[in-house]
Amino acid sequence: MTFAARLQFALSQLDQAPNTTGKGMRLQKVMELVISAAPGFTLVDRNKLDMPKSAEIDLWISHDRRPVIPFIDPLVPIECKNENGKASASQIRDFAGKIQATGGSDGLLVARKGLSGEGLESAHNAIHGFLNNGIRILVLTGNDLSKMRKPSDFAPLLKERYVELRLNRTYVTL
Incomplete structure:
Protein backbone atom coordinates (compact mmCIF):
# COMPACT_ATOMS: atom_id res chain seq x y z
CA MET A 1 0.00 0.00 0.00
CA THR A 2 1.37 3.44 -0.90
CA PHE A 3 2.08 6.13 1.69
CA ALA A 4 -0.84 8.22 0.36
CA ALA A 5 -3.24 5.26 0.67
CA ARG A 6 -2.07 4.44 4.22
CA LEU A 7 -2.40 8.10 5.23
CA GLN A 8 -5.88 8.45 3.73
CA PHE A 9 -7.01 5.26 5.46
CA ALA A 10 -5.64 6.46 8.81
CA LEU A 11 -7.34 9.84 8.35
CA SER A 12 -10.64 8.12 7.52
CA GLN A 13 -10.47 6.33 10.89
CA LEU A 14 -10.10 9.48 13.04
CA ASP A 15 -13.73 9.43 14.20
CA GLN A 16 -13.82 5.69 14.86
CA ALA A 17 -12.80 5.83 18.52
CA PRO A 18 -15.15 5.43 21.51
CA ASN A 19 -13.91 8.50 23.43
CA THR A 20 -11.81 11.67 23.16
CA THR A 21 -8.65 9.95 24.39
CA GLY A 40 14.88 14.32 7.92
CA PHE A 41 12.59 13.58 10.90
CA THR A 42 12.87 11.06 13.73
CA LEU A 43 10.27 10.11 16.30
CA VAL A 44 12.04 10.40 19.67
CA ASP A 45 9.30 9.65 22.20
CA ARG A 46 5.54 9.44 22.64
CA ASN A 47 3.16 10.23 25.51
CA LYS A 48 6.00 11.61 27.62
CA LEU A 49 5.09 12.91 31.07
CA ASP A 50 7.20 15.58 32.76
CA MET A 51 8.90 14.76 36.07
CA PRO A 52 5.99 15.89 38.31
CA LYS A 53 3.66 13.94 35.99
CA SER A 54 1.51 17.04 35.49
CA ALA A 55 1.94 17.58 31.74
CA GLU A 56 2.17 15.21 28.80
CA ILE A 57 3.63 15.76 25.35
CA ASP A 58 1.97 13.57 22.71
CA LEU A 59 5.05 13.21 20.50
CA TRP A 60 8.64 14.44 20.50
CA ILE A 61 10.49 14.63 17.21
CA SER A 62 13.98 15.57 16.14
CA HIS A 63 15.12 16.70 12.72
CA ASP A 64 18.34 16.94 10.76
CA ARG A 65 18.16 20.73 10.22
CA ARG A 66 17.61 20.65 6.46
CA PRO A 67 17.08 24.14 5.04
CA VAL A 68 13.40 23.39 4.30
CA ILE A 69 12.66 22.39 7.94
CA PRO A 70 11.60 25.58 9.74
CA PHE A 71 12.33 24.53 13.33
CA ILE A 72 15.18 26.12 15.26
CA ASP A 73 14.91 23.73 18.20
CA PRO A 74 16.53 20.35 17.49
CA LEU A 75 13.83 18.65 19.56
CA VAL A 76 10.19 19.63 18.91
CA PRO A 77 7.00 18.67 20.79
CA ILE A 78 3.82 17.78 18.90
CA GLU A 79 0.34 18.17 20.37
CA CYS A 80 -2.51 16.33 18.60
CA LYS A 81 -6.09 17.65 18.88
CA SER A 90 -6.79 27.86 26.18
CA GLN A 91 -5.40 24.84 24.33
CA ILE A 92 -2.87 27.11 22.62
CA ARG A 93 -1.89 28.57 26.01
CA ASP A 94 -1.52 25.08 27.51
CA PHE A 95 0.68 23.92 24.63
CA ALA A 96 2.79 27.09 24.70
CA GLY A 97 3.29 26.52 28.42
CA LYS A 98 4.58 23.02 27.70
CA ILE A 99 6.98 24.37 25.07
CA GLN A 100 8.30 27.00 27.49
CA ALA A 101 8.52 24.58 30.42
CA THR A 102 10.75 22.29 28.36
CA GLY A 103 13.08 25.14 27.39
CA GLY A 104 11.98 25.28 23.77
CA SER A 105 10.69 27.87 21.36
CA ASP A 106 9.12 25.65 18.67
CA GLY A 107 6.09 23.39 18.69
CA LEU A 108 3.76 21.71 16.23
CA LEU A 109 0.03 21.65 16.95
CA VAL A 110 -1.96 19.25 14.81
CA ALA A 111 -5.52 20.51 15.21
CA ARG A 112 -7.73 18.42 12.98
CA LYS A 113 -10.39 21.14 12.61
CA GLY A 114 -8.10 24.19 12.74
CA LEU A 115 -8.14 27.18 15.10
CA SER A 116 -11.13 28.77 16.81
CA GLY A 117 -12.67 32.17 16.86
CA GLU A 118 -11.91 35.79 16.30
CA GLY A 119 -10.86 38.59 18.60
CA LEU A 120 -8.89 38.63 21.81
CA GLU A 121 -9.96 35.19 23.03
CA SER A 122 -9.36 33.42 19.76
CA ALA A 123 -6.74 30.75 19.19
CA HIS A 124 -5.37 33.01 16.44
CA ASN A 125 -4.77 35.79 18.95
CA ALA A 126 -3.06 33.35 21.33
CA ILE A 127 -0.76 32.18 18.50
CA HIS A 128 0.06 35.85 17.76
CA GLY A 129 0.75 36.64 21.42
CA PHE A 130 3.11 33.73 21.89
CA LEU A 131 4.93 34.54 18.66
CA ASN A 132 5.57 38.01 20.09
CA ASN A 133 7.14 36.26 23.09
CA GLY A 134 9.41 33.99 21.04
CA ILE A 135 7.23 30.85 20.94
CA ARG A 136 6.48 29.61 17.43
CA ILE A 137 3.54 27.23 17.18
CA LEU A 138 3.15 25.79 13.71
CA VAL A 139 -0.36 24.47 13.08
CA LEU A 140 -1.40 21.72 10.70
CA THR A 141 -4.97 20.58 10.12
CA GLY A 142 -6.53 17.34 8.99
CA ASN A 143 -7.12 18.99 5.63
CA ASP A 144 -3.39 19.79 5.35
CA LEU A 145 -2.48 16.18 6.07
CA SER A 146 -5.04 14.86 3.57
CA LYS A 147 -3.24 16.72 0.77
CA MET A 148 0.05 14.88 1.38
CA ARG A 149 0.85 12.40 -1.37
CA LYS A 150 4.38 11.42 -0.37
CA PRO A 151 6.45 11.63 2.82
CA PRO A 156 7.51 21.86 2.63
CA LEU A 157 4.08 21.87 4.31
CA LEU A 158 5.72 22.92 7.58
CA LYS A 159 7.71 25.60 5.79
CA GLU A 160 4.56 26.93 4.14
CA ARG A 161 2.87 27.25 7.54
CA TYR A 162 6.00 28.87 9.01
CA VAL A 163 6.07 31.49 6.24
CA GLU A 164 2.36 32.20 6.78
CA LEU A 165 2.91 32.59 10.53
CA ARG A 166 5.92 34.88 10.19
CA LEU A 167 4.46 37.09 7.45
CA ASN A 168 1.02 37.49 9.05
CA ARG A 169 1.93 36.87 12.70
CA THR A 170 -0.96 34.42 12.75
CA TYR A 171 -2.70 32.07 10.29
CA VAL A 172 -5.01 33.55 7.68
CA THR A 173 -5.83 30.27 5.93
CA LEU A 174 -7.07 28.38 9.02
Whole structure:
Protein backbone atom coordinates (compact mmCIF):
# COMPACT_ATOMS: atom_id res chain seq x y z
CA MET A 1 0.00 0.00 0.00
CA THR A 2 1.37 3.44 -0.90
CA PHE A 3 2.08 6.13 1.69
CA ALA A 4 -0.84 8.22 0.36
CA ALA A 5 -3.24 5.26 0.67
CA ARG A 6 -2.07 4.44 4.22
CA LEU A 7 -2.40 8.10 5.23
CA GLN A 8 -5.88 8.45 3.73
CA PHE A 9 -7.01 5.26 5.46
CA ALA A 10 -5.64 6.46 8.81
CA LEU A 11 -7.34 9.84 8.35
CA SER A 12 -10.64 8.12 7.52
CA GLN A 13 -10.47 6.33 10.89
CA LEU A 14 -10.10 9.48 13.04
CA ASP A 15 -13.73 9.43 14.20
CA GLN A 16 -13.82 5.69 14.86
CA ALA A 17 -12.80 5.83 18.52
CA PRO A 18 -15.15 5.43 21.51
CA ASN A 19 -13.91 8.50 23.43
CA THR A 20 -11.81 11.67 23.16
CA THR A 21 -8.65 9.95 24.39
CA GLY A 22 -9.01 7.30 21.70
CA LYS A 23 -9.67 9.95 19.06
CA GLY A 24 -6.54 11.82 20.12
CA MET A 25 -4.52 8.61 19.93
CA ARG A 26 -5.76 8.04 16.38
CA LEU A 27 -4.48 11.45 15.27
CA GLN A 28 -1.26 10.75 17.10
CA LYS A 29 -0.90 7.50 15.09
CA VAL A 30 -1.43 9.51 11.89
CA MET A 31 1.43 11.79 12.90
CA GLU A 32 3.61 8.80 13.79
CA LEU A 33 2.99 7.47 10.27
CA VAL A 34 3.98 10.81 8.73
CA ILE A 35 7.04 11.36 10.93
CA SER A 36 8.36 7.82 10.49
CA ALA A 37 8.22 8.18 6.70
CA ALA A 38 9.23 11.85 6.27
CA PRO A 39 12.88 12.38 5.36
CA GLY A 40 14.88 14.32 7.92
CA PHE A 41 12.59 13.58 10.90
CA THR A 42 12.87 11.06 13.73
CA LEU A 43 10.27 10.11 16.30
CA VAL A 44 12.04 10.40 19.67
CA ASP A 45 9.30 9.65 22.20
CA ARG A 46 5.54 9.44 22.64
CA ASN A 47 3.16 10.23 25.51
CA LYS A 48 6.00 11.61 27.62
CA LEU A 49 5.09 12.91 31.07
CA ASP A 50 7.20 15.58 32.76
CA MET A 51 8.90 14.76 36.07
CA PRO A 52 5.99 15.89 38.31
CA LYS A 53 3.66 13.94 35.99
CA SER A 54 1.51 17.04 35.49
CA ALA A 55 1.94 17.58 31.74
CA GLU A 56 2.17 15.21 28.80
CA ILE A 57 3.63 15.76 25.35
CA ASP A 58 1.97 13.57 22.71
CA LEU A 59 5.05 13.21 20.50
CA TRP A 60 8.64 14.44 20.50
CA ILE A 61 10.49 14.63 17.21
CA SER A 62 13.98 15.57 16.14
CA HIS A 63 15.12 16.70 12.72
CA ASP A 64 18.34 16.94 10.76
CA ARG A 65 18.16 20.73 10.22
CA ARG A 66 17.61 20.65 6.46
CA PRO A 67 17.08 24.14 5.04
CA VAL A 68 13.40 23.39 4.30
CA ILE A 69 12.66 22.39 7.94
CA PRO A 70 11.60 25.58 9.74
CA PHE A 71 12.33 24.53 13.33
CA ILE A 72 15.18 26.12 15.26
CA ASP A 73 14.91 23.73 18.20
CA PRO A 74 16.53 20.35 17.49
CA LEU A 75 13.83 18.65 19.56
CA VAL A 76 10.19 19.63 18.91
CA PRO A 77 7.00 18.67 20.79
CA ILE A 78 3.82 17.78 18.90
CA GLU A 79 0.34 18.17 20.37
CA CYS A 80 -2.51 16.33 18.60
CA LYS A 81 -6.09 17.65 18.88
CA ASN A 82 -8.69 15.43 17.23
CA GLU A 83 -11.85 17.02 18.55
CA ASN A 84 -15.25 17.93 17.12
CA GLY A 85 -14.45 21.64 17.31
CA LYS A 86 -11.50 23.84 16.51
CA ALA A 87 -8.56 24.25 18.87
CA SER A 88 -9.20 26.95 21.47
CA ALA A 89 -7.11 29.77 22.89
CA SER A 90 -6.79 27.86 26.18
CA GLN A 91 -5.40 24.84 24.33
CA ILE A 92 -2.87 27.11 22.62
CA ARG A 93 -1.89 28.57 26.01
CA ASP A 94 -1.52 25.08 27.51
CA PHE A 95 0.68 23.92 24.63
CA ALA A 96 2.79 27.09 24.70
CA GLY A 97 3.29 26.52 28.42
CA LYS A 98 4.58 23.02 27.70
CA ILE A 99 6.98 24.37 25.07
CA GLN A 100 8.30 27.00 27.49
CA ALA A 101 8.52 24.58 30.42
CA THR A 102 10.75 22.29 28.36
CA GLY A 103 13.08 25.14 27.39
CA GLY A 104 11.98 25.28 23.77
CA SER A 105 10.69 27.87 21.36
CA ASP A 106 9.12 25.65 18.67
CA GLY A 107 6.09 23.39 18.69
CA LEU A 108 3.76 21.71 16.23
CA LEU A 109 0.03 21.65 16.95
CA VAL A 110 -1.96 19.25 14.81
CA ALA A 111 -5.52 20.51 15.21
CA ARG A 112 -7.73 18.42 12.98
CA LYS A 113 -10.39 21.14 12.61
CA GLY A 114 -8.10 24.19 12.74
CA LEU A 115 -8.14 27.18 15.10
CA SER A 116 -11.13 28.77 16.81
CA GLY A 117 -12.67 32.17 16.86
CA GLU A 118 -11.91 35.79 16.30
CA GLY A 119 -10.86 38.59 18.60
CA LEU A 120 -8.89 38.63 21.81
CA GLU A 121 -9.96 35.19 23.03
CA SER A 122 -9.36 33.42 19.76
CA ALA A 123 -6.74 30.75 19.19
CA HIS A 124 -5.37 33.01 16.44
CA ASN A 125 -4.77 35.79 18.95
CA ALA A 126 -3.06 33.35 21.33
CA ILE A 127 -0.76 32.18 18.50
CA HIS A 128 0.06 35.85 17.76
CA GLY A 129 0.75 36.64 21.42
CA PHE A 130 3.11 33.73 21.89
CA LEU A 131 4.93 34.54 18.66
CA ASN A 132 5.57 38.01 20.09
CA ASN A 133 7.14 36.26 23.09
CA GLY A 134 9.41 33.99 21.04
CA ILE A 135 7.23 30.85 20.94
CA ARG A 136 6.48 29.61 17.43
CA ILE A 137 3.54 27.23 17.18
CA LEU A 138 3.15 25.79 13.71
CA VAL A 139 -0.36 24.47 13.08
CA LEU A 140 -1.40 21.72 10.70
CA THR A 141 -4.97 20.58 10.12
CA GLY A 142 -6.53 17.34 8.99
CA ASN A 143 -7.12 18.99 5.63
CA ASP A 144 -3.39 19.79 5.35
CA LEU A 145 -2.48 16.18 6.07
CA SER A 146 -5.04 14.86 3.57
CA LYS A 147 -3.24 16.72 0.77
CA MET A 148 0.05 14.88 1.38
CA ARG A 149 0.85 12.40 -1.37
CA LYS A 150 4.38 11.42 -0.37
CA PRO A 151 6.45 11.63 2.82
CA SER A 152 8.65 14.36 1.36
CA ASP A 153 5.58 16.68 1.29
CA PHE A 154 5.81 17.09 5.09
CA ALA A 155 8.78 19.49 5.37
CA PRO A 156 7.51 21.86 2.63
CA LEU A 157 4.08 21.87 4.31
CA LEU A 158 5.72 22.92 7.58
CA LYS A 159 7.71 25.60 5.79
CA GLU A 160 4.56 26.93 4.14
CA ARG A 161 2.87 27.25 7.54
CA TYR A 162 6.00 28.87 9.01
CA VAL A 163 6.07 31.49 6.24
CA GLU A 164 2.36 32.20 6.78
CA LEU A 165 2.91 32.59 10.53
CA ARG A 166 5.92 34.88 10.19
CA LEU A 167 4.46 37.09 7.45
CA ASN A 168 1.02 37.49 9.05
CA ARG A 169 1.93 36.87 12.70
CA THR A 170 -0.96 34.42 12.75
CA TYR A 171 -2.70 32.07 10.29
CA VAL A 172 -5.01 33.55 7.68
CA THR A 173 -5.83 30.27 5.93
CA LEU A 174 -7.07 28.38 9.02
